[in-house]
Amino acid sequence: MVNSYKKIQKRDLLDFINDLMKEYIVYGPVENKGPVDADDEFMFKKIKSAEEVSLRHAPSMIPPKKYFLPNKEALFEIQDSNIKELKEEEKFVIFGVHACDINSFLILDKIFAEGPFNDPYYERRRENSIIIGVNSEPTEYCFSKSMEKKKAETGFDLFLTEIPDENEYIVTIGSEIGEKLASENKFRSVEKGFAEKVIEKSLEWEEEITVETQDLPKITHQSFGDEDIWGELGERCLGCGNCTMVCPCCNCFDIKDEGSLESPKASRNRTWNACTLLEFAEVSGGNFRRSIKSRYRNWFYDKFNIFPKEIDEFGCVGCGRCIRSCPVDIDPREIIRELRDKYGE
Numbered sequence: 495m496v497n498s499y500k501k502i503q504k505r506d507l508l509d510f511i512n513d514l515m516k517e518y519i520v521y522g523p524v525e526n527k528g529p530v531d532a533d534d535e536f537m538f539k540k541i542k543s544a545e546e547v548s549l550r551h552a553p554s555m556i557p558p559k560k561y562f563l564p565n566k567e568a569l570f571e572i573q574d575s576n577i578k579e580l581k582e583e584e585k586f587v588i589f590g591v592h593a594c595d596i597n598s599f600l601i602l603d604k605i606f607a608e609g610p611f612n613d614p615y616y617e618r619r620r621e622n623s624i625i626i627g628v629n630s631e632p633t634e635y636c637f638s639k640s641m642e643k644k645k646a647e648t649g650f651d652l653f654l655t656e657i658p659d660e661n662e663y664i665v666t667i668g669s670e671i672g673e674k675l676a677s678e679n680k681f682r683s684v685e686k687g688f689a690e691k692v693i694e695k696s697l698e699w700e701e702e703i704t705v706e707t708q709d710l711p712k713i714t715h716q717s718f719g720d721e722d723i724w725g726e727l728g729e730r731c732l733g734c735g736n737c738t739m740v741c742p743c744c745n746c747f748d749i750k751d752e753g754s755l756e757s758p759k760a761s762r763n764r765t766w767n768a769c770t771l772l773e774f775a776e777v778s779g780g781n782f783r784r785s786i787k788s789r790y791r792n793w794f795y796d797k798f799n800i801f802p803k804e805i806d807e808f809g810c811v812g813c814g815r816c817i818r819s820c821p822v823d824i825d826p827r828e829i830i831r832e833l834r835d836k837y838g839e
Contacts, residue, residue, distance in 0.1 A: 499689035504661040506680040511544035522547040522589040557742035568761045592630040593646040594638040594811040598742035604805040627653040629696045635814025640705040643811040664689045705830045713837045714798040728787025737816035738768035743809045
């Protein structure tokens with residue numbers, strides 16, 4: 495559908511969120527108040543009141559893909575040779591999603607819902623979800639402009655863009671569900687030209703480090719045997735897997751059957767996995783990716799060579815989470831620049 499626009503005042507928006515909670519489970523970005531003090535730390539969690547929601551927030555450390563691909567989920571239970579599939583049927587809202595994360599959902603859709611082998615668990619959650627986006631608060635790590643993911647064109651029901659100094663938001667309606675939600679009196683009409691001007695203005699931020707992605711799959715492939723580049727990164731990388739676990743596009747998982755001698759029940763569980771971890775490449779004949787160098791290179795190669803081949807998109811939206819979470823400051827933006835300097839035409 496062609497996007498249309500409305501606007502809503504901030505006080506009405508908070509009432510709207512509280513109304514949503516009467517009908518749906520609502521997840522949103524809240525300040526992450528853990529045992530260690532940290533600035534600009536946010537997490538998506540189930541909210542109990544609209545006042546909890548941080549309307550302006552930096553990217554959460556763990557991306558909201560966790561509501562479609564949980565870090566651990568039981569697929570089915572087995573008891574006395576009977577299999578019981580475990581289904582989640584509740585409808586839910588993810589509120590406050592940034593454009594880069596909405597675009598990551600569309601990448602995951604191509605893998606789990608639009609390929610030759612669809613994932614019914616993922617599909618069910620996607621069908622039961624309502625996505626309400628909000629314009630981002632870019633950090634020094636963001637490079638979504640370079641990755642052409644700074645704006646969500648599709649993939650949302652409503653998208654909010656703050657009108658500077660007005661305590662109001664432009665509301666972009668992106669679906670029939672969004673149209674129904676925005677039919678309430680809280681949402682008021684707005685002139686299309688003004689709405690589009692506010693949205694374009696919100697995208698006028700500058701990246702601290704930009705990258706050029708033209709011919710990047712080819713350049714990445716050419717660099718595969720470069721011992722200087724990947725060897726140096728292998729010396730620095732700890733193989734901790736942080737970059738993979740915080741990535742909104744990484745989707746590797748493991749399947750394990752779990753049971754107990756004390757119970758007649760067993761369950762088949764899916765958990766996140768990471769190609770950057772040593773155990774990922776463990777097979778009956780040994781480990782085919784023992785070195786950290788080979789594991790980090792594989793992670794990078796998948797994103798910038800394999801993803802484009804398989805789904806015609808990079809496996810990266812430029813959110814910057816991997817950069818922020820790396821304990822030794824490995825920065826894919828710098829790697830892309832180094833590869834381009836050496837192998838670019």
